[in-house]
Amino acid sequence: MSTSDYDPACLPDLLPLYYRRLFPFSQYYRWLSYGGVTKNYFLNREFSFTLKDDIYVRYQSFSTQNELEKEMQKMNPYKIDIGAVYSHRPSQHNTVKSGTFQALEKELVFDIDMTDYDDVRSCCSAADICSKCWTLMTIAIRILDRALRDDFGFQHLLWVYSGRRGVHCWVCDEAARKLSVAARSAVAEYLSLVKGGEETVKKVVLSDPIHPFISQSLSVVERYFPQYALVGQDLLSSKESVDKVLSLLPEDILCHSLHDLLNLYQTEKNPLKRWDKLKAVVHHKRATSKKGGQYFEKEIMLQYCYPRLDVNVSKGVNHLLKSPFSVHPKTGRISVPIDLRNLDKFDPFEVPTISLICEELDKPRAGEEEEDDTKDKENETDPGERRKIRDYKRTSLAKYIKMFDQFLDAMARSRKGEMLKKSDLQKEF
Amino acid sequence: MQFTGRRRKLTVHPQNELYGHCLQLYGQPPLENISLSEFETFAVERLKLLKTVENLGVSFVKMSEQYSKKLHAEISGLNFPFRPEVVRECSTGPSEYEKRRKDHISHFILRLAYCQTEDLRRWFIQQEMDLFRHRFTDLLPKYKTEFLHRNNLKYDTVRLYWKRLMLISTFALVQVPFQDALDLVRTRKVFLQGGYAYIPHQDIVTIVLNDFRTRLSKALALTARSLPAVQSDERLQPLLNHLSHAYVGQDYSIQKNIGKVSLEQIDALSAKSFPLCMRQLHKALRDSHHLRHGGRMQYGLFLKGIGLTLEQALQFWRSEFIRGKVDADKFDKAYAYSIRHMFGKEGKRTDYTPYSCMKVILSNPPSQGDYHGCPFRHSDPELLKQKLQSYKLSPSGIIQILDLVKGMHYQLACQKYFELTHNIEDAGFSLNHPNQYFMESQKLLSGGKDIKKEVEMPQKVQENAAANGASVQPQPNTTQAEEEMGDLDSYFLDE
Numbered sequence: 001m002s003t004s005d006y007d008p009a010c011l012p013d014l015l016p017l018y019y020r021r022l023f024p025f026s027q028y029y030r031w032l033s034y035g036g037v038t039k040n041y042f043l044n045r046e047f048s049f050t051l052k053d054d055i056y057v058r059y060q061s062f063s064t065q066n067e068l069e070k071e072m073q074k075m076n077p078y079k080i081d082i083g084a085v086y087s088h089r090p091s092q093h094n095t096v097k098s099g100t101f102q103a104l105e106k107e108l109v110f111d112i113d114m115t116d117y118d119d120v121r122s123c124c125s126a127a128d129i130c131s132k133c134w135t136l137m138t139i140a141i142r143i144l145d146r147a148l149r150d151d152f153g154f155q156h157l158l159w160v161y162s163g164r165r166g167v168h169c170w171v172c173d174e175a176a177r178k179l180s181v182a183a184r185s186a187v188a189e190y191l192s193l194v195k196g197g198e199e200t201v202k203k204v205v206l207s208d209p210i211h212p213f214i215s216q217s218l219s220v221v222e223r224y225f226p227q228y229a230l231v232g233q234d235l236l237s238s239k240e241s242v243d244k245v246l247s248l249l250p251e252d253i254l255c256h257s258l259h260d261l262l263n264l265y266q267t268e269k270n271p272l273k274r275w276d277k278l279k280a281v282v283h284h285k286r287a288t289s290k291k292g293g294q295y296f297e298k299e300i301m302l303q304y305c306y307p308r309l310d311v312n313v314s315k316g317v318n319h320l321l322k323s324p325f326s327v328h329p330k331t332g333r334i335s336v337p338i339d340l341r342n343l344d345k346f347d348p349f350e351v352p353t354i355s356l357i358c359e360e361l362d363k364p365r366a367g368e369e370e371e372d373d374t375k376d377k378e379n380e381t382d383p384g385e386r387r388k389i390r391d392y393k394r395t396s397l398a399k400y401i402k403m404f405d406q407f408l409d410a411m412a413r414s415r416k417g418e419m420l421k422k423s424d425l426q427k428e429f
Numbered sequence: 430m431q432f433t434g435r436r437r438k439l440t441v442h443p444q445n446e447l448y449g450h451c452l453q454l455y456g457q458p459p460l461e462n463i464s465l466s467e468f469e470t471f472a473v474e475r476l477k478l479l480k481t482v483e484n485l486g487v488s489f490v491k492m493s494e495q496y497s498k499k500l501h502a503e504i505s506g507l508n509f510p511f512r513p514e515v516v517r518e519c520s521t522g523p524s525e526y527e528k529r530r531k532d533h534i535s536h537f538i539l540r541l542a543y544c545q546t547e548d549l550r551r552w553f554i555q556q557e558m559d560l561f562r563h564r565f566t567d568l569l570p571k572y573k574t575e576f577l578h579r580n581n582l583k584y585d586t587v588r589l590y591w592k593r594l595m596l597i598s599t600f601a602l603v604q605v606p607f608q609d610a611l612d613l614v615r616t617r618k619v620f621l622q623g624g625y626a627y628i629p630h631q632d633i634v635t636i637v638l639n640d641f642r643t644r645l646s647k648a649l650a651l652t653a654r655s656l657p658a659v660q661s662d663e664r665l666q667p668l669l670n671h672l673s674h675a676y677v678g679q680d681y682s683i684q685k686n687i688g689k690v691s692l693e694q695i696d697a698l699s700a701k702s703f704p705l706c707m708r709q710l711h712k713a714l715r716d717s718h719h720l721r722h723g724g725r726m727q728y729g730l731f732l733k734g735i736g737l738t739l740e741q742a743l744q745f746w747r748s749e750f751i752r753g754k755v756d757a758d759k760f761d762k763a764y765a766y767s768i769r770h771m772f773g774k775e776g777k778r779t780d781y782t783p784y785s786c787m788k789v790i791l792s793n794p795p796s797q798g799d800y801h802g803c804p805f806r807h808s809d810p811e812l813l814k815q816k817l818q819s820y821k822l823s824p825s826g827i828i829q830i831l832d833l834v835k836g837m838h839y840q841l842a843c844q845k846y847f848e849l850t851h852n853i854e855d856a857g858f859s860l861n862h863p864n865q866y867f868m869e870s871q872k873l874l875s876g877g878k879d880i881k882k883e884v885e886m887p888q889k890v891q892e893n894a895a896a897n898g899a900s901v902q903p904q905p906n907t908t909q910a911e912e913e914m915g916d917l918d919s920y921f922l923d924e
Contacts, residue, residue, distance in 0.1 A: 152607060153624025175624070183608050186615040197797070211617045 006332030006353040012052065014354045015076040015327070021391045022357055023072070023325060024401045029065035030408050032082075034174075035415045044104075046083030046090040048320050049075055058083075058320075061090040078329045081320040085177075103318035105178055108154075108171035108187065111321065112140045115165065116308040122233050122241065127330075129165045129348060135228040137167050138343055140307035143217045144169060145340060147191060151213060156411050158404075159338040161351055163328025167338065168321060172411060181315055188314040193217070193306050202248050204302040206295040218298055221305045229304050230271040236278070237271055248300050249282060257285045324404070327354050336400040337407065352396035360395040448529035450572070451510040452564050454580055454641060455648075459534045465664055468538060472672055474507050475535035479556040486559055487790065487840065492566065500563050512567060541659055542672035544652040548782075549673055554645050561641055565634050573633070603628045609639050690736045692745050698735075702870035704863045705804045705846055706789060707731050709816075713800035718753025723793055723801040725764075727784055729771050734783035734864035739772045785862045786840050805830075805839040822849050 033042045047060040049072075062068040072080075084103035086093070093101045114133060118125050123132045141159055148154045148171060158170040179187070193214065196203045206214065229235045236242050242265055246254060254261075260281045268274050279297050286294065313319055326335045332353035338346055392401055463471075481503045489496040504511050510528040523531070536557070543553035568576065610626040612635055613619035619626045628636060660666050690698070699711040710728040714720050720728065725746075732742060746768055750760050769775045786803065795802040804813055810831060817827045826849040833842035844860045851873055858869055 150623070151621040153622075179608070182611055186611040189615045190617055190621075212620060213617060 006355045008329060008332070010355060011078065011327075011329060011332075012076070014358050015078070016073070017358050017361070018327065018354055019069075019073045019076060021361060022395065022397060024392060024397075024404065025065055025069045027401060027404050027408060028325065029068065031172075031404075034172075035412060037415065041085055044086045044089055046086060046103075046318075046320070047323075048081040048083060049077035050079035050081075051075060051077055059090040059093050061092075063089075078327070080323040080326040082323045083320045084318045106317050106319075108176040108179055108184055109314060109319070109321050110144060110169040110171075110188075110191075110309050111162075111166065111313040112137060112144075112168075112307055112309055113162075113166040116310070120233075120304045127165055131347065131349070132228075132232045134348060135224055135232065136305065136307075138346070139220060139224050139228075139305050140309075141167060141169075141338070141340065141343060142220045143307055144191060144309075146216065146220075147213060151190075152187065155414065156407070158324065158407055159340060160324045160335050161333070161338055161346075161348060162322060163326070163333045163335045163351075164331050168324075168335075170321075170324070179317075181317055184317070185311060185315040188309060188311040191307070191309065192311065193302055194308050202299070202303070204299045204306065206299055206302075210295075217306060218302070221301050225301050225305060226272055226275070229301070230275050233304070235271065235304065236274040239265065242274075245278075245300060248303060249296055253282055253285045253296075257281050334397065334400070336397075337403045339403055352400075357392075357395040357397050361391060363394075448526055448533070450576055450579055451512070451525070451529060452561070452568065452572075452576055453529075453533065454644060455533065455536050456580075456644070458537050459530075463534065467534075468665075469668055471531050471535035472538040472542070472668070474531070475509075475539055476672060478503060478507050478509060479539070479553070479560065482556045482559050482563075483552075483787070487787065487837070489837070491559065492563070497563060497567070500560075501567070504564075511564065539672065540649060540652050541656065541665075542669045544649040544656060545673065550646070550649045553649070554642060557645060558638055558642055562634060562638055565637060570630075577633070577637075603630065603633055603636065605636055609636055611639075690741075692741055695732075695745070698867075701850075701874065702867050704843055704860075704866040705816075706802065706843075707863055707867075709804055710800050714749055718749050718751075719755070721799055721801075722767075723795060723799050725767065726771070727789060727801040729768060730781055730783040731863050731867075733771060733781075735867050739769065739774065742768055742772070783862070783864050786843070786860065789863070790839055803839055803843075805834050805842040810834060817846075820850070822846075 029042065032045055043061065043063050045061060046058070047062070047068075048056065048058045049060060050056050060071070062071060083090070084106035087100065087102045087104055088096045114121075114124075114129050114136065115126055117133070117136055121133045121136070124130050145157060145159070148157060148169070154171050154173045154176055156172040158172060160168045160170065162168055190213070194203045234241060235245060242261075246261060249257075261278065264274065264277050264281060268277055282296060313321065322335060324335050324337060327333070328335065332355055333348075333351045334354060334357070336351055392398055482500065485491075485496050485499055489499070501511065508523050508528050509532050510525060539553065543549040565573065565576070604625050604627055607614050607621055607624055607626045610619060610628060613626060613628065613632065614621065619628055619632070621627075660669065695711070696715075699708050703711065707728060710720065710724050713724065714728070729742065729746070732745070737745065743765060746764060747757070747760050750764060751757055755764070766775060771781050773781065789801075790803045790806045793801070795807055804816070808816075813834070814827060814831060817830065818824075822830075826845065830842045830845050830849075833839075833845060840860045843866070844856045847856050847860070847866060847870065848854065851870065853873070856869070858865070860866060
C-alpha cells in the first residue's frame with residue numbers, strides 16, 4: 001500500500017531518515033551542476049528551506065554536494081525550494097554591493113495547480129483531487145510538453161508531481177535557463193488560452209485564423225473530452241451543469257435555441273448524445289446569429305479542459321519553486337518525476353509517501369545480499385557506500401530515481417554533442 | 430539612390446555613402462566638426478520631434494492614419510528626412526543630404542543628454558523606437574529591403590508549410606530565433622517551430638525594432654560611461670542638462686514648498702487641487718485606511734512632490750494605517766521602511782521622483798483592489814461618469830470628458846477636469862504631471878502669481894551661462910549660445 005498511513009506528526013522522525021539514507025544527493029548535485037560547464041553554477045544557486053514551525057529561510061547556498069548533504073541532514077527541512085543562479089553566493093548576498101546581486105539564470109518552470117480549475121470540475125474542489133479530475137493534469141502535460149518541444153525547440157523537460165494537487169515542469173535546456181523575464185512571460189502567454197477571473201464567465205474566445213498551436217491543443221482536448229468531461233464530470237447531466245455550459249454560448253443563439261435546448265434536456269439522457277445534439281442545435285441557429293459564435297464548441301471544450309498556468313510562476317527568473325524529491329508535508333508524498341511514456345497510467349495516489357519508503361528501508365529483499373557483493377567487487381565500492389547506494393533501490397523510490405538518472409544522462413549526451421560541434425567548428429582535434 | 434542633382438553648396442561628398450539611405454541604425458557616430466549653434470539647433474529640433482512622437486503616442490493609436498499623418502507633418506516640418514522617393518529638387522530649404530546629416534548628428538547629441546539615468550534612457554529608447562517604426566513602415570518595400578541589406582540584417586528566408594497540409598505562405602518568410610520576436614510570440618501572431626519564429630515579410634519591422642532597441646540600449650550604456658569627459662566641457666554641460674530636464678519640463682523632485690503643506694490641509698486640498706488620480710487615492714486611503722504598493726508609490730511620491738517632509742509623510746501614513754488593521758509596531762517594521770525609501774533614505778538611496786502622467790498611464794495597470802493608475806485611462810467609463818457626477822461637475826462637462834477619454838486623450842480629459850473644477854475656460858498649460866496639476870491649481874487659487882519666475886530650471890541654466898560667460902574667454906560662439914539658451918525655454922513651454 002502506497003499511503004502506508006502517513007501521519008504528518010511523524011515527519012520530524014521520518015525526515016532525518018529520508019535525508020540520511022534516501023534523498024538522491026548525487027543525482028541532485030549532478031543535475032544542478034549541469035556538467036560543470038559554467039563555473040560556480042551550483043555555488044551560486046539559491047535554495048530555500050521551510051523548517052519546523054513554519055520557519056522559512058532563504059538565500060541558502062552550498063559549495064559542494066557534501067555541504068548540501070550535511071546542511072540538509074542538520075536542518076531536516078520540511079520543504080525545499082529551488083531558486084535562481086545568482087551573480088554571487090546567495091548566502092553572502094548581504095555583503096555584496098547593493099544592486100550588484102542579481103539573479104542570472106534559472107530553469108523555465110511551469111506550475112499547474114488543480115485549484116485553478118475549481119470552476120470547471122464537479123468532482124472535487126480546493127486541495128482535493130481524484131482520479132477523475134486528474135485527467136486535467138494529463139491533458140495539461142500532453143499539450144504543454146508538445147508545445148515546449150515542437151514549437152519552442154526545448155528538449156530537456158522534467159515533469160514532476162507536486163505532491164498534492166498539481167504538476168510542475170522544469171525546462172532545463174541551456175537556452176531556457178538563459179531566458180529573460182520578457183521571454184519567459186512571452187512563452188507563458190503564448191501557452192495561455194484561458195483568461196479571466198471570478199467575474200469572467202466566458203474565459204476562452206477564439207477568432208480566425210486559428211493558430212496551429214491552438215489546433216494542436218484542441219486535438220488533444222478532443223481526445224479526452226467525451227470520457228473526461230461528458231461522462232466523468234457529468235458536464236451535461238444536471239440542469240445546473242447544462243446551464244453552466246449554455247452560459248458560454250452567445251446571447252442571441254441562446255435566446256433562439258432555448259426551446260430546443262430545453263427539449264433536448266428532457267428527451268435525451270445519454271450525455272454523449274446530448275453533446276452531439278447540443279452542437280447540432282447551435283450549428284443550426286448559427287446561420288441566423290450576427291456574432292458568429294463559430295467556434296463555440298471548441299471554446300467550451302477548451303474552457304473545461306485546457307491547461308491553466310500561473311504566468312507569474314514562469315515569468316520571474318528569481319521565482320522559487322518546490323524542488324523535485326521534496327516531501328509534501330500535508331500528504332507525505334515525494335515530488336517524483338512523471339514518466340511521460342506511461343502518462344495515462346500515472347496515478348497520484350500510487351506515488352510513494354515518506355512513511356512508506358522509510359518502512360521499506362527496513363525490509364530486506366531476498367537475494368539482495370549476494371547480488372550486491374558481486375557488484376561491489378566489480379565497482380570496488382566499500383560496504384558502507386554500497387549500503388547507501390542500495391538504500392533507495394530497495395524502496396518504491398527506486399524507479400523514480402532511475403527516471404531522473406535517464407533524464408540526466410540525456411542532458412549529458414546533449415552537452416557532449418554540443419562540445420563536439422563546437423570543437424569541430426574550431427577545428428580542434 | 431536618388432539625390433537632388435544641383436546644390437547650393439559646392440561640397441563634394443565622399444560621405445555620400447554615409448547617408449545613402451534616409452533611414453539608419455545610428456551605428457557610427459558622426460566624425461565631423463560642427464558649430465555650437467548647429468549642435469544646439471539640431472538637438473532642440475530632434476527633441477521637439479521626439480516630444481511630438483510621445484504626445485501623439487498617448488493621443489492616438491500608434492501607426493493609425495491620424496497618428497501617421499501628424500507625425501509625418503512634424504517630421505517634414507522640422508526638416509528631418511522621410512520618404513526617399515519624394516526627394517525633389519528644392520530651391521529653398523535644406524537638401525536631403527543635409528536632412529539626413531541632421532538626423533544622424535541630432536540623434537547622437539541626444540544620446541549624450543539621455544544616457545544618464547534609467548528613466549531618461551527608457552524614455553529616449555521608447556520615442557526613438559516609435560519614430561523608427563513609423564519611418565520604416567512608411568518605406569516602400571524596395572527601400573525596406575535596401576535598408577536590410579545595407580545594415581547586414583540578413584535573416585534566413587524560408588518557405589514553410591503548416592503541418593497537416595495547411596499552407597502558411599507562398600511568400601518568403603523570415604526565420605529568427607523566437608527570443609527575437611517576443612511580441613509576436615506572446616500574441617501568437619507567428620508560427621513557431623523548433624524554437625524559431627517564421628515571420629511574413631511585412632512583419633519584419635518587429636524584428637528590426639527589436640534589433641534597434643538592443644543596439645540603442647547597449648550604446649546608451651556605453652555612452653553613459655564616457656559622459657564625464659563630455660560633461661566637463663563647459664559649453665556643453667548646461668545645454669545637455671537642460672535637454673534632459675526638458676522631457677518632462679520638470680520632474681518635481683526639487684520642492685520649493687517643502688514643509689509648506691500641513692497634514693490638516695490635505696483633505697481640503699485633495700478636493701480642490703489634486704488631480705483625479707490623487708483624489709481617488711486619497712479617498713481610498715481615508716476609507717480603507719490602507720493602500721496597496723502601487724497606490725502607496727504613486728500617492729506617496731506625489732505628496733513628496735507637493736512638499737511633504739519625510740517626518741510629515743511618516744506621520745500621515747502611520748496615523749491612517751493605524752486606524753485600519755495595522756498596528757503601530759507593524760507599521761514601523763513594514764511600511765516605514767518603504768516611505769523612507771521613497772525619500773532616498775534607504776537602500777539605493779535614490780531620491781525617487783513623482784510619477785509623470787505618462788508613467789501613470791502607461792505602466793503598472795491596476796488590478797482588483799488597486800486604486801492607482803489614471804482614472805481616465807483605467808476606470809470603467811460608467812464608474813468614471815458616476816464619480817464625476819458625484820463631484821457635481823456639469824453634465825455637459827462630463828460629456829466632454831468622456832468624449833476625450835473615448836478618443837484616448839487622457840491627459841486632455843484631466844485638463845478638462847481641471848478647467849471644470851476651477852471654473853475656467855482654458856487651463857493655460859499642457860498637463861503632463863500630477864504635481865504640475867497641483868502647482869497650477871494652487872497658483873490659480875492664490876491669485877495667479879507669475880509662477881514662471883519661480884521655476885528652478887531656467888534659473889539654473891542662466892546661472893551656468895553667466896558663470897560660463899565670466900570664466901571662459903568670450904568667444905563669438907559662446908555668446909551666441911548664451912542668447913539662444915535663454916530662448917530654449919520658449920521651445921518647451923508651449924506644447
